[in-house]
Amino acid sequence: MSRNTDFIAFARPSIGPEEEEAVLRVMRSGWLTTGVEALAFEKEFSEYVGSPHALAVNSATSGLHLALEALGIGPGDVVATSPYTFTSTAAVVRHLGAEVAFCDVAPGSYNMDPDALGRLLAGTKNCRAVIAVHVGGLPCDMKAIRALATRYGCALVEDAAHSFPSETAGGYAGTLGDVGVFSFYATKTITTGEGGMLVTRDPRVAARAEKMRMHGFDRAAWDRYTAKRASWRYSVTEAGFKYNMPDILAAIGREQLKKAGAFLEERRAVAAVYDGAFSGAAWLELPPRGEGHAWHLYSLRTRPAKGTPTRDDLIAGLADRGIGSSVHFIPLHTMPYYAERYGLRPESFPNAASAFERTVSLPIWQGMGLDAARRVAEAVLGVTAGEGA
Numbered sequence: 001m002s003r004n005t006d007f008i009a010f011a012r013p014s015i016g017p018e019e020e021e022a023v024l025r026v027m028r029s030g031w032l033t034t035g036v037e038a039l040a041f042e043k044e045f046s047e048y049v050g051s052p053h054a055l056a057v058n059s060a061t062s063g064l065h066l067a068l069e070a071l072g073i074g075p076g077d078v079v080a081t082s083p084y085t086f087t088s089t090a091a092v093v094r095h096l097g098a099e100v101a102f103c104d105v106a107p108g109s110y111n112m113d114p115d116a117l118g119r120l121l122a123g124t125k126n127c128r129a130v131i132a133v134h135v136g137g138l139p140c141d142m143k144a145i146r147a148l149a150t151r152y153g154c155a156l157v158e159d160a161a162h163s164f165p166s167e168t169a170g171g172y173a174g175t176l177g178d179v180g181v182f183s184f185y186a187t188k189t190i191t192t193g194e195g196g197m198l199v200t201r202d203p204r205v206a207a208r209a210e211k212m213r214m215h216g217f218d219r220a221a222w223d224r225y226t227a228k229r230a231s232w233r234y235s236v237t238e239a240g241f242k243y244n245m246p247d248i249l250a251a252i253g254r255e256q257l258k259k260a261g262a263f264l265e266e267r268r269a270v271a272a273v274y275d276g277a278f279s280g281a282a283w284l285e286l287p288p289r290g291e292g293h294a295w296h297l298y299s300l301r302t303r304p305a306k307g308t309p310t311r312d313d314l315i316a317g318l319a320d321r322g323i324g325s326s327v328h329f330i331p332l333h334t335m336p337y338y339a340e341r342y343g344l345r346p347e348s349f350p351n352a353a354s355a356f357e358r359t360v361s362l363p364i365w366q367g368m369g370l371d372a373a374r375r376v377a378e379a380v381l382g383v384t385a386g387e388g389a
Contacts, residue, residue: 008376010324011187014263014367015252022251029247034220037247041254042197048165048257049172051180051199053206055213056245056253060161060183060196061088062213064131065095066243067179067198070208071155073098073129080120080154081131082112083333084352089131089159090332100342101127102333104349109288110135110299110328110359113351114144121152129155132177134163136287136328136361137189137294139173146177157181161196164189165260166294173292179205184249189263189296189366190256192249216240266366267295270373274298274362277377283308283384285358297328298364300380301355309383311358317383318360323376326361 026037038056046054057063073079075097081089083102090100103120106113112132121127130149132140142158149156160166160174161183167173174180179202184195200206214220216238245253256263271293278284278300285301302311309317311327318325331352333344346353362376 007322008324008363008368008372009365010326010361010363011365012367013186013191014259014365016255018255018258019252022255023248026247026251032248033246034214034244034250035247037254038245038250041245041250041257044254044257045197046199048260049175049199051172051175051201053200053203055198055206055209056250057196057198057213057243058245058249059088059194059243060159060181060185061092062241062243063181063196063198064088064157064159065092065241066209066212067157067181067200067205068092068096068098068129069212070205071129071157071179076126077129078124078127079129079131080117080124080127081159082133082135082352083331083338083349084110084135084329084355085133085159085332086161086329087332087335088161089133090338093131098128100338102338102342102344102349105135105351105355107351108285109351110355111138111140111288112145114141114148117145118148121148121154127152127154129157131157131159133159133161134166134173136297136299137162137166138288138290139163139166139168139176139292142168142170142173142176149177155179161185161188162296163292163294165264166292168292173294175199175201178202184253184256187365189267189294190253190260192245192253192256195245195249195253211238212240213243214240215242263366264294267364269370270364270368271295271298273370273373274300274364274377277374277381281381281384284380295364298362299328299359300362301358302360304358311360314360314380314383318362318376318379321379321382323379324363327356327359328361329356331356 077098079093156177158177158180163173182197184192
């Protein structure tokens, strides 16, 4: 059997001449760090998602840290979140001296189980915040989670790293809680290479995060170096962080933002190819779906059965056929740090453990094209049939 040997990457950013020109514009301007481009990106993103406050940061991790710090999370507090997420979601809790309480995902889902969250909050003292993670671009059940957060007096933070531009009837994912944080990492639907955005409707949270984002200064560098008043004088009013986004990255983000709708349509088209190919395969489970799916990931699950490939068999078979893949996520409760700190075992959160053991994320990115999507689908089914590479 003849095969296309061109490698299909798991993820690849879509960068065009518009982004290249934007970077050159900044380089020629003489101002490379946070300035007019970052301010414009914040304004445009704020208008896009309908949030009155948006702060560009150098990573979603930084944004989550700022969000919890602005909400007053610290030693003695507990923050509830899912173990089915990247390490940043829980690590920022520990950075502030607070403790993490994990909540299992719903059966058949990658997102937090509201029923399990209700039990957790009912039995947990000093829980002051919930971080809902929209895994793969599918929004959590925010209505149920919001109701629980309100009932138990918890702030609600959205880890929306995967979910832009996920729009629901209630608004964009990331704007449905008290604070939302987006990622613009290289694999995301829109990218700045590295970077993120914090959004909130609370002016006090926004003001605190803005100050702490840049060393706790009372004046930004752009203001100090370009304002008509004395440029060199400033005050340090807090022991802040270095979390600002440079103009070069913001300029890329502004161009990417213009293309977000088109990028989402391309991802939906790839997902539709996969759905059509795998819907009749008894050994495979299609990804969960719902309103506003952004299709950051297409995470397929294998069904354990005698004589059918395992998740690891599928990953190896795809690699043999020149196709990249990944796994999202290795649950945090199985990682040594959290397992040892909180006395957790894989079976402590059985739904998360089961999802991990059977899940593989397939390539899905704008620019890969439907022919490549069909080749990925054929390769997956070829592994089932036991065809050689």
